[in-house]
Amino acid sequence: MTERLHIDWTRCQGRGACMELLPELIRSDDWGYPIAIDGHPELKVPGALIDYARRAVKECPRLALTLLPDGA
Secondary structure, three states: OOEEEEEOOOOOOOOOHHHHHOOOOEEEOOOOOEEEOOOOOEEEEOHHHHHHHHHHHHHOOOOOEEEEEOOO
16 A cells, blocks of 8 residues: 655644655755655655655654555
8 A cells, every 4th residue: 555645834843854864755945844855745655665754754853744545
């Protein structure tokens, strides 16, 4: 099952942990906040990166990242 990574910008304080843990999927916007590499608040996580995405979700100090089942 594929999963989507959701970035809740209202919770984020731009600390950058997610960008360090998951640079393949998350980059910084012009103000230092995380944004998916495609510019959307959600993106599909490739199977090869799911463990890294789970770690980024777990390590986010503001709980701004969530993994959702694809299609939810």
